[in-house]
Amino acid sequence: MTLFDRRDLIRSAALGLPLMMAGGRAFAAPGAANNRLLVVFLRGAYDAANIIVPGGSDFYHEARPTIGLPRPDPANPDAPLALDADWALHPALRESILPLWQARQIAFVPFAGTDDMSRSHFETQDSIELGQNIGGQRNFQSGFMGRLAAVLGADKPISFTDQLPLCFRGGPVVPNIALGNAGSRPSIDARQTELIKAMYRGQHEAGVDLEAAIGQGFAVRDTVFQSIRGEMEAAGRGAITAKGFELSARRIGRLMRDQYNLAFVDVGGWDTHVNQGGAQGNLANRIGELGRALAGFVEAIGPEDWRNTTVVVMSEFGRTFRENGDKGTDHGHGSIYWVLGGSVAGGRMAGPQIKLTPDTLNQGRDLPVLTDYRGLIGGLLARQYGLSARQLGIVFPGAAISDLQLL
Amino acid sequence: MPLLIGAVPAQAGEKEATLAGINRATWGLAEWPIGAPSADRALPPAAQARIDEMRISREGMPQLVMEMDAQNRAANQTPDPTQRQAAKKDWQQAMNALEREAQTRSLLRDLYSPDQMREQMTWFWFNQFNVHGKKRDIRAMVGDYEDVIRARSLGRFRDLLEATLRHPAMLRYLDNDQNAAGHINENYAREIMELHTMGVGSDYSQKDVQELARILTGVGVRLRPDAPRMKPEWQRLYLRNGLFEFNPARHDFGTKHFMGHTIHGSGYAEVEQALDLIADNPATARRLSTRIATYFMGDRPPASVIERMTAAWRQSGGDITTVLNAMTATPAYAASLGHAFKDPVHYVVSAVRYAYGPGRDGHVVTNLDPMINWLKRMGEGLYDHQTPDGYPLGASAWTGPGQMEVRFEIAKAIGNGSAGLLRPRDPAMAYQPSAPDLRNALWSGGMDRATTDQTRAVLNQAASPQEWNMLFLASPDFMRR
Numbered sequence: 105m106t107l108f109d110r111r112d113l114i115r116s117a118a119l120g121l122p123l124m125m126a127g128g129r130a131f132a133a134p135g136a137a138n139n140r141l142l143v144v145f146l147r148g149a150y151d152a153a154n155i156i157v158p159g160g161s162d163f164y165h166e167a168r169p170t171i172g173l174p175r176p177d178p179a180n181p182d183a184p185l186a187l188d189a190d191w192a193l194h195p196a197l198r199e200s201i202l203p204l205w206q207a208r209q210i211a212f213v214p215f216a217g218t219d220d221m222s223r224s225h226f227e228t229q230d231s232i233e234l235g236q237n238i239g240g241q242r243n244f245q246s247g248f249m250g251r252l253a254a255v256l257g258a259d260k261p262i263s264f265t266d267q268l269p270l271c272f273r274g275g276p277v278v279p280n281i282a283l284g285n286a287g288s289r290p291s292i293d294a295r296q297t298e299l300i301k302a303m304y305r306g307q308h309e310a311g312v313d314l315e316a317a318i319g320q321g322f323a324v325r326d327t328v329f330q331s332i333r334g335e336m337e338a339a340g341r342g343a344i345t346a347k348g349f350e351l352s353a354r355r356i357g358r359l360m361r362d363q364y365n366l367a368f369v370d371v372g373g374w375d376t377h378v379n380q381g382g383a384q385g386n387l388a389n390r391i392g393e394l395g396r397a398l399a400g401f402v403e404a405i406g407p408e409d410w411r412n413t414t415v416v417v418m419s420e421f422g423r424t425f426r427e428n429g430d431k432g433t434d435h436g437h438g439s440i441y442w443v444l445g446g447s448v449a450g451g452r453m454a455g456p457q458i459k460l461t462p463d464t465l466n467q468g469r470d471l472p473v474l475t476d477y478r479g480l481i482g483g484l485l486a487r488q489y490g491l492s493a494r495q496l497g498i499v500f501p502g503a504a505i506s507d508l509q510l511l
Numbered sequence: 512m513p514l515l516i517g518a519v520p521a522q523a524g525e526k527e528a529t530l531a532g533i534n535r536a537t538w539g540l541a542e543w544p545i546g547a548p549s550a551d552r553a554l555p556p557a558a559q560a561r562i563d564e565m566r567i568s569r570e571g572m573p574q575l576v577m578e579m580d581a582q583n584r585a586a587n588q589t590p591d592p593t594q595r596q597a598a599k600k601d602w603q604q605a606m607n608a609l610e611r612e613a614q615t616r617s618l619l620r621d622l623y624s625p626d627q628m629r630e631q632m633t634w635f636w637f638n639q640f641n642v643h644g645k646k647r648d649i650r651a652m653v654g655d656y657e658d659v660i661r662a663r664s665l666g667r668f669r670d671l672l673e674a675t676l677r678h679p680a681m682l683r684y685l686d687n688d689q690n691a692a693g694h695i696n697e698n699y700a701r702e703i704m705e706l707h708t709m710g711v712g713s714d715y716s717q718k719d720v721q722e723l724a725r726i727l728t729g730v731g732v733r734l735r736p737d738a739p740r741m742k743p744e745w746q747r748l749y750l751r752n753g754l755f756e757f758n759p760a761r762h763d764f765g766t767k768h769f770m771g772h773t774i775h776g777s778g779y780a781e782v783e784q785a786l787d788l789i790a791d792n793p794a795t796a797r798r799l800s801t802r803i804a805t806y807f808m809g810d811r812p813p814a815s816v817i818e819r820m821t822a823a824w825r826q827s828g829g830d831i832t833t834v835l836n837a838m839t840a841t842p843a844y845a846a847s848l849g850h851a852f853k854d855p856v857h858y859v860v861s862a863v864r865y866a867y868g869p870g871r872d873g874h875v876v877t878n879l880d881p882m883i884n885w886l887k888r889m890g891e892g893l894y895d896h897q898t899p900d901g902y903p904l905g906a907s908a909w910t911g912p913g914q915m916e917v918r919f920e921i922a923k924a925i926g927n928g929s930a931g932l933l934r935p936r937d938p939a940m941a942y943q944p945s946a947p948d949l950r951n952a953l954w955s956g957g958m959d960r961a962t963t964d965q966t967r968a969v970l971n972q973a974a975s976p977q978e979w980n981m982l983f984l985a986s987p988d989f990m991r992r
Contacts, residue, residue: 147898148898222711222712223701223717223720224701224705224711225898225900226705226706226711226898226900227705227711227712244907245907263911266889266890266913266914267890267903267908267909267911267914268907268908268910268911268912268913268914273907277912278911278912279911279912279913280911280912280913280914281912281913282890282913290916290920291920291923291924292919292920292923296923296978296981296982299969299972299982300919300969300982300985302965302968302969303965303966303969303982303985303986303987304987305965306965307987309852309906309910309990310809310810310852310905310906310907310910311907312907312910314910314915314987317910317911317912317915318912318915318916319912320912321911321912321913321914321915321916322916324912324913324916325916372897372898373897375698375898377686377696377697377698378686378689378696428694428695428696428697429689429690429691429693429694429695429696430686430689430690430694430696432686432696434696434697434698435697435701467717
């Protein structure tokens with residue numbers, strides 16, 4: 105069976121259409137056609153400064169006597185990999201992310217984040233997902249990806265999470281599925297599915313159209329089951345097996361190639377107050393897995409569709425620039441965002457930067473924010489989808505858009 | 512003060528309204544009629560016997576943790592690599608078994624305890640003071656931690672707050688066991704104010720977080736039975752209770768400026784002072800009243816209810832039963848009955864209570880593993896939330912398409928009896944899976960009149976009793992309480 109045959113099979117099964125349907129994209133919105141966006145949220149505020157390392161800064165080495173990475177040195181396997189004169193990449197990303205940098209398909213945006221100064225994980229995650237002005241009245245039923253889905257019209261959103269995240273509220277009904285434990289054969293048959301749908305006709309809960317949600321749930325269940333069954337067959341023929349987020353990311357790649365074009369996934373466990381390690385250790389293991397996951401995603405989506413795909417990797421805030429008393433880091437402010445994609449103008453550190461000294465730290469403690477995440481993502485959306493100023497104003501109301509020329 | 516189970520709306524039919532009230536005050540209606548909740552009525556003997564035989568029941572928590580620590584150290588010191596690996600695996604399995612015991616006990620109490628309000632509030636407070644079982648050695652502590660919360664779940668909030676602060680599970684989870692003078696770790700200090708009590712955006716600053724972290728230096732965990740050696744003048748300030756210790760040698764005795772007050776260095780008394788200030792802050796009363804109301808009444812409880820509860824909190828000095836009674840006495844509470852969307856824990860426990868709860872032909876669930884796994888699959892596993900914010904209370908977190916679909920799969924597994932909830936613990940014993948009889952049990956209890964015409968029309972199309980069960984447990988009526 106060719107690739108295209110299988111795609112049609114999956115799509116037809118999901119839509120309940122006959123298999124004779126011709127190939128071609130099902131995406132209808134002009135702006136969204138062939139364009140894909142995946143947002144990866146690292147929950148817990150990852151320590152960006154030890155991943156994309158300001159290795160040229162003496163102050164970095166003073167501030168992190170035990171967890172700091174050594175200076176870039178090709179002869180030292182524990183040393184970060186020089187990206188330019190000022191910045192270097194964590195060695196755990198050598199095989200997965202460095203090739204994307206060399207291919208100019210990834211850019212890092214340092215000093216990025218929000219103007220939320222609460223330093224609370226949960227408050228700041230909410231701020232970011234809602235994408236509304238800080239200090240104003242918050243509408244918890246409206247997230248920026250939900251509004252983006254509404255602006256893009258008939259695109260295909262999905263959330264690869266066990267709960268529907270805040271960011272996807274307020275637009276069309278967005279299906280959600282946790283891929284890690286998905287894949288068992290559904291037990292509810294077609295007749296029972298119809299009976300259940302009949303019970304939910306006209307039902308709403310907390311502003312959610314339950315009837316629509318349930319219809320989406322059944323459809324996604326079938327799509328994902330078909331896709332994972334194909335993966336199991338491939339694995340049986342000796343294809344790569346992965347686990348954890350790496351497995352999920354490959355599945356996301358295949359599902360986005362075949363079926364969905366606007367997606368969100370989150371990865372937890374980045375809150376490193378104690379013994380976070382340096383070149384090796386807890387954080388290094390996590391970042392290594394993230395790198396392999398993203399490389400797996402690129403491979404699974406395939407070269408053709410990677411050209412039209414953008415991935416944004418973000419986190420709620422950065423951490424204290426100085427290490428704390430427990431060889432870890434506490435809650436800070438500015439972070440480093442990643443933008444990768446087949447058409448990304450990468451291989452560079454994008455956006456405004458300053459030299460890191462004790463005087464330039466925010467409140468003497470952490471990285472300042474020089475690029476607002478709304479301006480950053482808004483500028484990216486403007487280029488990727490050709491959104492007008494009016495449309496950007498819907499997705500990120502009141503935000504100043506900064507065009508970092510990332511596409 | 513006795514707990515009330517809630518007012519009955521005058522305009523509704525009395526029986527349906529009372530049913531709805533009981534459904535709210537319990538983890539899900541199972542027997543009719545039900546007496547007022549009382550602590551002196553016991554679990555069914557089969558459930559109690561299951562709890563009594565557990566290792567977490569037979570051994571005290573400090574002893575258990577020290578034994579497990581010794582086993583872990585012995586495993587690490589095994590010279591032969593193969594034997595070491597096997598010993599490490601044994602240790603992991605023993606730790607997992609301890610957590611599994613605590614999960615099983617928790618669900619048995621939810622299903623069968625007559626003191627249902629206490630069990631609901633135990634879940635609520637555990638979630639409020641969340642710890643994650645998988646971090647470090649918390650698996651060996653988490654059953655005791657839940658018990659400590661359970662004993663205080665209807666009492667004074669200030670006692671509950673300090674009990675969590677003095678528990679090694681919390682001190683491990685939020686790293687305060689590593690917080691010492693000159694080596695400040697802010698993690699726990701921040702979350703006490705942000706998550707456990709006042710809430711972000713209330714009356715504290717980053718400076719207050721840093722000062723509370725200094726106040727909390729020296730509050731930690733000690734596994735060894737003996738006290739650490741220290742200067743004689745510090746010995747009278749040293750505190751020890753089980754695994755909890757306050758070690759003055761690790762404490763910052765400098766003067767702190769915390770929430771507008773000057774706190775002089777005095778040792779653990781500083782912690783008491785700080786907790787008084789935090790617990791008495793009006794933001795704590797308001798925020799926790801709001802969270803309790805959301806837990807019972809669903810999203811966006813009316814401001815009038817929050818006002819009543821906050822006033823009751825302030826007047827009673829944070830007595831949780833008084834606050835609950837203030838909530839159930841409001842007309843808005845009565846009006847909300849049957850309109851709160853169940854979270855996964857409520858959904859699973861209430862479904863199993865309908866099928867195999869008290870008064871159901873003497874059946875007691877013998878195999879809790881399917882329930883434990885369902886909760887994990889729906890993203891609300893017991894002791895499984897990684898971050899200290901706890902699981903979301905609002906319905907909107909649990910109505911996603913993926914969530915609902917999993918509920919229907921669970922409805923089918925319970926409805927047709929294939930879930931294995933009654934499988935004997937001895938695999939040699941014969942066992943014939945059979946479906947529960949939900950229809951007769953519910954109809955005789957008067958639930959037919961509490962079901963909408965739309966649902967009843969579908970139920971009438973059920974092709975078998977098993978399918979009827981599945982459709983009922985999948986219905987929108989059953990998703991709400």
